[in-house]
Amino acid sequence: MLHVPIRPPIKKRQKPNDSCSSCQYEVKFGEVVIFLVERKMGASRRSFLTSLARKKGFKVEDVLSNAVTHVVAEANSAGELWPWLENSSPRVLPETEVLDISWFTESMAAGEPVHVEARHRLENSPLIEESPQPSAFGTISHYSCQRRTTMENHNKVFTDAFEILAENYEFSESEGPCLAFLRAASLLKSLPHTVRCLGDLQGLPCLGDQTKAVIEEILEYGRCCKVQHVLCDDRYQTMKLFTGVFGVGLKTAEKWYRKGFRSFEDVQTDDTIRYTKMQKAGFLYYNDIFAGVSKAEANAVGQIVEDIVRRLEPDAIVALTGGFRRGKEFGHDIDFLITTPETGKEKGLLNKVINELKNQGILLYYDIVESTFDNTRQPSRNFEAMDHFEKCFLMMKLKKSLVDGARQRDCVDCKDWKAIRVDFVLPPVDHFAFALLGWTGSRLFDRDLRRYARYERKMLLDNHALYDKTKKEFLPAKTEEDIFAHLGLDYIEPWQRNA
Numbered sequence: 001m002l003h004v005p006i007r008p009p010i011k012k013r014q015k016p017n018d019s020c021s022s023c024q025y026e027v028k029f030g031e032v033v034i035f036l037v038e039r040k041m042g043a044s045r046r047s048f049l050t051s052l053a054r055k056k057g058f059k060v061e062d063v064l065s066n067a068v069t070h071v072v073a074e075a076n077s078a079g080e081l082w083p084w085l086e087n088s089s090p091r092v093l094p095e096t097e098v099l100d101i102s103w104f105t106e107s108m109a110a111g112e113p114v115h116v117e118a119r120h121r122l123e124n125s126p127l128i129e130e131s132p133q134p135s136a137f138g139t140i141s142h143y144s145c146q147r148r149t150t151m152e153n154h155n156k157v158f159t160d161a162f163e164i165l166a167e168n169y170e171f172s173e174s175e176g177p178c179l180a181f182l183r184a185a186s187l188l189k190s191l192p193h194t195v196r197c198l199g200d201l202q203g204l205p206c207l208g209d210q211t212k213a214v215i216e217e218i219l220e221y222g223r224c225c226k227v228q229h230v231l232c233d234d235r236y237q238t239m240k241l242f243t244g245v246f247g248v249g250l251k252t253a254e255k256w257y258r259k260g261f262r263s264f265e266d267v268q269t270d271d272t273i274r275y276t277k278m279q280k281a282g283f284l285y286y287n288d289i290f291a292g293v294s295k296a297e298a299n300a301v302g303q304i305v306e307d308i309v310r311r312l313e314p315d316a317i318v319a320l321t322g323g324f325r326r327g328k329e330f331g332h333d334i335d336f337l338i339t340t341p342e343t344g345k346e347k348g349l350l351n352k353v354i355n356e357l358k359n360q361g362i363l364l365y366y367d368i369v370e371s372t373f374d375n376t377r378q379p380s381r382n383f384e385a386m387d388h389f390e391k392c393f394l395m396m397k398l399k400k401s402l403v404d405g406a407r408q409r410d411c412v413d414c415k416d417w418k419a420i421r422v423d424f425v426l427p428p429v430d431h432f433a434f435a436l437l438g439w440t441g442s443r444l445f446d447r448d449l450r451r452y453a454r455y456e457r458k459m460l461l462d463n464h465a466l467y468d469k470t471k472k473e474f475l476p477a478k479t480e481e482d483i484f485a486h487l488g489l490d491y492i493e494p495w496q497r498n499a
């Protein structure tokens, strides 16, 4: 599992009074730092409002940073603004006011920052605006953790298009639109039948003008021009090719693209390129890894892993997570959680498992990431943060003869084994339920669970723990059901989490 988080750089919190852009004017209200969202407001109006406010002694930042205390938007729906904000600067959100222009106008009229009231806040709007409305499909929540999304997708024609557009935005690091298309895809995946006309979209959350336009075009012409265009785009094709190599993230792919490389051959014939150990393995086993992993292969690997772990630690718990736990037939890797009923006994187990894989001659590549887990730390506010458990990203050899139903003609080449990507994660048992929930995914489901916890329950959830900000305490959980119960959510089975 290798993902490069897509998020713009977060500026460090600045010291009060060192604003670079507003220094021409005297700052009268240093405790209030405003950021005006250009989206929908437009550049010229934003610039006009900025200078108006600065003249009146308000501090207005040109760039969103942790120093900003008041984010002000005009004509933005909360549903559109929040995905963008969450990605722009996730760490500042809980204490940052996200306000409608009305607060700004009233403050300008008063000549000082007016007290923020609930009516000014855009934070509340997703609930008002997107509070479940009746649709042709019933009443559907805008949080995917309140929907049941199985592998049965009745709207593949639309969701495939959305996912290509989202991927293209990801390649250009445009998080807002990327997430908007992923959210729309996720919503359509949860519908019990196919969208047949635009009227079917009425009352559905998570669909904006852009996503609706794509649906309309597909309904009318059976395809979407924008998607065709992306698929033929040189940059998209190259980024897709390069990021498909294990160990090659967005930054490296972009760098190679800018150097003019368009194929693996181009990369490999340039002798100035230095590869990481991971990338070397990525190129070496590219065909096998690119081919992905079938459920039968995941089961065969699961058997090997379980045998090894149990021999080393008879009481150990080995759980298959990731896409296969959600019922996927095919994945890019196999994710396992390993723990022991007694806290502390999991320490050292990973090294022993790795040694055993080596001894059996089936370890092709591995990268152990030591635990940085601190029991006292609050859950992270960052949606994409990697957890702190000890883990290992590896590639192992799977003998084709061990796979049920494998036929020789299915083989990519003539060797009798296939390289398979595997992740091991070793949480202490007290955190197992949180790790299981997080590593089962899907990514969007996890993301919405965390958003739901934060905005609806004032709780912080991550792969380690659940923290209640009101009670100022951690809420323990032995099972995933416990976590859903703490959040006041109906339990969603793993196979219903394919958001």
Ligand code: DCT
Binding pocket: 001, 002, 321, 322, 323, 324, 328, 330, 331, 332, 333, 334, 335, 385, 386, 387, 438, 439, 440, 441, 442, 443, 446, 463
């Ligand atoms: N995850 C996590 N923390 C990370 C990375 C991933 O909690 N740093 C979660 C999100 C989903 C889950 O773990 C598994 O991740 P992937 O293997 O990337 O996704 P998948 O759903 O298993 O899909 P794939 O078939 O591509 O492996």
Ligand code: MG
Binding pocket: 001, 322, 323, 324, 331, 332, 333, 334, 335
């Ligand atoms: Mg996986």
